Amino acid sequence: MKRTFKSLFCTITLICLVMVSCKDKQPVSKSLPRSTPEAEGVSSEAIITFLDSAAVSVHEFHSFMFLRHGKVIAEGWWDPLGPDLKHTLYSTSKSFTATAIGLAENENRLSLDDKVISFFPESLPDTISSYLEELSIRHMLSMSVGQGWDRSAPVSYTTDDWAKAFLAIPMAHKPGTTYMYNSMASYMLSAIVQKVTGEKVIDYLTPRLFEPLGIEGADWETCSDGINTGGWGLRLKTEDLAKFGQLYIDKGQWNGKQVLPETWVEEATSLKIYQNPELSDEEREASDDSVQGYCYQFWRARNNSYMANGAFGQFVLVIPEKDAVIVFTAESQEMWAELDMAWKYLVPGIKDEKLPEDIETYNTLKNRLASLALPVPPAKKNDALASQISGKTITLAENPSGMQSITLQFDDDLCLATLKTDTASYDISFASGKWYKGETRRHAPSIFAIAQNSLGGLPPFKIAGAYSWIDDNTLELVLRYIDAMHTERIKINFDGSKVKVDIVSSIGRGNMPSIEGTI
Numbered sequence: 001m002k003r004t005f006k007s008l009f010c011t012i013t014l015i016c017l018v019m020v021s022c023k024d025k026q027p028v029s030k031s032l033p034r035s036t037p038e039a040e041g042v043s044s045e046a047i048i049t050f051l052d053s054a055a056v057s058v059h060e061f062h063s064f065m066f067l068r069h070g071k072v073i074a075e076g077w078w079d080p081l082g083p084d085l086k087h088t089l090y091s092t093s094k095s096f097t098a099t100a101i102g103l104a105e106n107e108n109r110l111s112l113d114d115k116v117i118s119f120f121p122e123s124l125p126d127t128i129s130s131y132l133e134e135l136s137i138r139h140m141l142s143m144s145v146g147q148g149w150d151r152s153a154p155v156s157y158t159t160d161d162w163a164k165a166f167l168a169i170p171m172a173h174k175p176g177t178t179y180m181y182n183s184m185a186s187y188m189l190s191a192i193v194q195k196v197t198g199e200k201v202i203d204y205l206t207p208r209l210f211e212p213l214g215i216e217g218a219d220w221e222t223c224s225d226g227i228n229t230g231g232w233g234l235r236l237k238t239e240d241l242a243k244f245g246q247l248y249i250d251k252g253q254w255n256g257k258q259v260l261p262e263t264w265v266e267e268a269t270s271l272k273i274y275q276n277p278e279l280s281d282e283e284r285e286a287s288d289d290s291v292q293g294y295c296y297q298f299w300r301a302r303n304n305s306y307m308a309n310g311a312f313g314q315f316v317l318v319i320p321e322k323d324a325v326i327v328f329t330a331e332s333q334e335m336w337a338e339l340d341m342a343w344k345y346l347v348p349g350i351k352d353e354k355l356p357e358d359i360e361t362y363n364t365l366k367n368r369l370a371s372l373a374l375p376v377p378p379a380k381k382n383d384a385l386a387s388q389i390s391g392k393t394i395t396l397a398e399n400p401s402g403m404q405s406i407t408l409q410f411d412d413d414l415c416l417a418t419l420k421t422d423t424a425s426y427d428i429s430f431a432s433g434k435w436y437k438g439e440t441r442r443h444a445p446s447i448f449a450i451a452q453n454s455l456g457g458l459p460p461f462k463i464a465g466a467y468s469w470i471d472d473n474t475l476e477l478v479l480r481y482i483d484a485m486h487t488e489r490i491k492i493n494f495d496g497s498k499v500k501v502d503i504v505s506s507i508g509r510g511n512m513p514s515i516e517g518t519i
Helices: 002-024 044-056 090-106 130-134 137-141 152-158 162-167 183-197 201-213 238-249 262-269 281-285 335-349 359-370 383-389
Strands: 060-068 071-077 234-236 299-301 305-310 314-319 324-331 393-396 403-411 414-421 425-432 436-440 461-471 474-481 487-495 498-505 515-518
Touching (some): 044 060, 044 359, 060 238, 071 359, 090 137, 090 201, 090 234, 152 183, 183 201, 234 238, 238 324, 305 335, 324 335, 393 498, 403 487, 403 498, 403 515, 414 474, 425 436
Antiparallel strands (some): 060 324, 299 305, 305 314, 314 324, 393 515, 403 414, 436 461, 461 474, 487 498
């Protein structure tokens, strides 16, 4: 009997130890908690009004997530985008690079007052000016490097050694005195992290930031030297961005753990320099969010808030006084006007207290969020011409795109296009009246498309394709790069054996003249 009792006692003790051990190793929740708008003091009607405005605006929204008190109260993706897709972030990447700097400082791997030239002895110019000698990490974080204008394009386009080219740029101003946006400075911050840790920024952040927050599958472009581009090139999902914003609004805490030092959060998000110091307080208050001040790779915004943002409208807006985070991904040509919509429609719906339950309005909101979609090219067919050209190859004249030929194959509601360039061949399918999803190694459009090693280090791009006959003689192939934001339209006009091809990018810059071809 004693042996049985002793055995039972040991068994119970072992179970308790296992339970304690399991408690200590609870799996990281990969999703933020969900709630309803009214339960968190937000009007569903205000969110519907925002969606109504977005539907008729000039902005192409891709996703939207609204957090209050740490809970997701509204979320939506415009089809063919979805919650499992990453999204190109452009300069929103900078805030993650700055976070890596903050973590490295906390680990005593660097100081914000360290001089930049001390990290790159092999890349120094023959003559080091007094201004360059003064340049510190702190100056680069606050976009007050002192260079006369942003040299990111010429540096990244013309050389593989970005650090050496950056350090050779003349310094027009004393560091710390003049704001000038500088994406190459953000690259240098990434290079410094790699110098002091031996890891790319994305690898350094993975156990310190991404894993604690349950962020998986991140990727980040690299330069030719294998350094993350820092100022652009990171791709994350919408909820990943929301988690990042929530981490900052919670002063660096996540699930009871201090992931970021609270002192860093305060320092990184407080005003360091004004973009337009000549503006009066009244003029600045009447202006948009582009002139409210700059922090450490974060922007100050109206209403005592701050944000990470990127080209074409990638926003993580953190509003501490409302305990709210608003995330947008988009392709907007007027990104500040896009952000205005948050202030005009969403923020006024935030109240101090819990609101009465409004099931009918909330159900309307849920239906609206579930039905968001980007327009699909109309299902217009031209069976006669499609039959004539199916399986035939269009040979193109020499052109800047490098595309040499296009072969079209029609089969029911699908068009398979084989796009052959001087270096590769890509098979891409397009559906009629709907999106056909797939992936391709054909590079997505990018504002850094001609940078050295542009889009390097990224996997094949997720795509959605649709085709339509826009008149009796013209076929349009619409190719959305749904994890890289931008869209390509290939218009092919047929005139007997002669063909004219136009390749148009949604970026709206650098579109080529028409390409002549023959069947």
